[in-house]
Amino acid sequence: xxxxxxxxxxxxxxxxxxxxxxxxxxxxxxxxxxxxxxxxxxxxxxxxxxxxxxxxxxxxxxxxxxxxxxxxxxxxxxxxxxxxxxxxxxxxxxxxxxxxxxxxxxxxxxxxxxxxxxxxxxxxxxxxxxxxxxxxxxxxxxxxxxxxxxxxxxxxxxxxxxxxxxxxxxxxxxxxxxxxxxxxxxxxxxxxxxxxxxxxxxxxxxxxxxxxxxxxxxxxxxxxxxxxxxxxxxxxxxxxxxxxxxxxxxxxxxxxxxxxxxxxxxxxxxxxxxxxxxxxxxxxxxxxxxxxxxxxxxxxxxxxxxxxxxxxxxxxxxxxxxxxxxxxxxxxxxxxxxxxxxxxxxxxxxxxxxxxxxxxxxxxxxxxxxxxxxxxxxxxxxxxxxxxxxxxxxx
Numbered sequence: 161x162x163x164x165x166x167x168x169x170x171x172x173x174x175x176x177x178x179x180x181x182x183x184x185x186x187x188x189x190x191x192x193x194x195x196x197x198x199x200x201x202x203x204x205x206x207x208x209x210x211x212x213x214x215x216x217x218x219x220x221x222x223x224x225x226x227x228x229x230x231x232x233x234x235x236x237x238x239x240x241x242x243x244x245x246x247x248x249x250x251x252x253x254x255x256x257x258x259x260x261x262x263x264x265x266x267x268x269x270x271x272x273x274x275x276x277x278x279x280x281x282x283x284x285x286x287x288x289x290x291x292x293x294x295x296x297x298x299x300x301x302x303x304x305x306x307x308x309x310x311x312x313x314x315x316x317x318x319x320x321x322x323x324x325x326x327x328x329x330x331x332x333x334x335x336x337x338x339x340x341x342x343x344x345x346x347x348x349x350x351x352x353x354x355x356x357x358x359x360x361x362x363x364x365x366x367x368x369x370x371x372x373x374x375x376x377x378x379x380x381x382x383x384x385x386x387x388x389x390x391x392x393x394x395x396x397x398x399x400x401x402x403x404x405x406x407x408x409x410x411x412x413x414x415x416x417x418x419x420x421x422x423x424x425x426x427x428x429x430x431x432x433x434x435x436x437x438x439x440x441x442x443x444x445x446x447x448x449x450x451x452x453x454x455x456x457x458x459x460x461x462x463x464x465x466x467x468x469x470x471x472x473x474x475x476x477x478x479x480x481x482x483x484x485x486x487x488x489x490x491x492x493x494x495x496x497x498x499x500x501x502x503x504x505x506x507x508x509x510x511x512x513x514x515x516x517x518x519x520x521x522x523x524x525x526x527x528x529x530x531x532x533x534x535x536x537x538x539x540x541x542x543x544x545x546x547x548x549x550x551x552x553x554x555x
Contacts, residue, residue: 198227202234214241232258236268243275251275266296273305282309300326300333307339316346327356334363334370341373350381368400379409388413404434411443420447431460438468445477454485472502476511483515491515506536510545517549525549 205220218241224234235258242251255272262268273288289306293299303326310319320343323336330336341356357374364370371390378387391410394400411426424447430440441464448457461478464471475498482491495512502508513528526549532542 195228195231198224198231198234201227202231202237205234205237209237209241214244217241218245230261232262236271239271239275243271243278246278248275248279252279252281264295266292266299266302269295270299270302270305273302277305277309277312282313285309286313297329300330300336304335304339307343311343311346316343319343320347320349332363334360334367337363338370338373341377345373345377345380348380350377353377354381354383368394368397375409379413382416384413384416388417402433404430404437404440407433408440408443411447415447420450423447424451436467438464438471438474441467442471442473442477445474445481449477449481449484452484454481457481458485470501472498472505472508475502476507479511479515483511483518488515488518492519504535506532506539506542509535510539510541513545513549522549 201220201224205217205224208214208217208220218238221234221238221241224231225238228234235254239251239254239258242248242254252272252275255268255275259265259268259272269288269292273285273292276282276288277285286306286309289302289309292302293306296302303323307319307323310316310322320340323340323343326336327340337356337360341353341360344350344353344356354374354377357370357377360370361367361374371394375387375390375394378384378390388410391406391413394406395402395410407426407430411423411430414420414423414426424444427440427444427447431437431444434440441460445457445460445464448454448460458478458481461474461481464474465478468474475494479491479495479498482488482494492512492515495508495515498508499505499512509528509532513525513532516522516528517525526546529542529546529549532539533546536542
């Protein structure tokens, strides 16, 4: 009997451990065929998804998973499709399963956060977004999304601090600066908001919404010259349709910088844009008073009162303009009638007193000043007028 060397036996045994059997080879070939088919079907699904054919994309993604249920790209695509179709619970199910298989995938955590946020699961979404950002420090959309969730939870200050901690590494991610500006604005931190919106504008010079926000924050920060310049840039843009507020804010800037004539021009534009706005006509009356254009002030104030007969500011402006124009009786009539509608206005009583004084009725003037002090005991103008009236009476 021929003896087989031990070495040959060992080699034969090793070969048997590493070389697949015929059936195993067939199984592997079968799996490769299914994976190849799944790849082809997935490619078709992606083409449908790119052009917005979501139902067809879903059908093909599910077909790819039927061919290979471990195919991660198809499951990820299915999660995206469910999000687009607002089937958030289905998206969560798909993406949660995928997260268990690929716990280090930042994209999976981000999309899961999107689905959870849309489903109202804000705490879960915040965890997912933060996990995404921890896995990929350059993922600024995850930072923005996490901050938006904090805002949705009413944690404005926390959201602001969170976004500010990433501003230094945001580079060209304009959305981070826009959100930082918006959050600062919500916190009434106008100087910081203006700084962040300026950075957003520098990164995206064509974005007029950023320029709008920059102008607003500069205005509220008291930087009227800069705000006015940016408002003028908006108005000069052919692609911009201004709201009434743009002209009003520009006028307010000019008034703050003691430029009543420029303010009058801006406010006039506001009345053209919104002729039904009583406030716009009141604004127009203010620079007219400074320019001693009593007729224009009277006309604008009357127009405001025609639109809103109860508007106190319009009444005060009309009464004051009539008084300055020498129409004392008209001023008394307007202010006395308004006193019935606004019995708690110290300013109205002061002005009515001035009108009585101009008409030579010192006693009525003093009564009005005293009434103003009863309404507002520390009212400085009422004190001054009452003291002056008292001095005059003793002469």
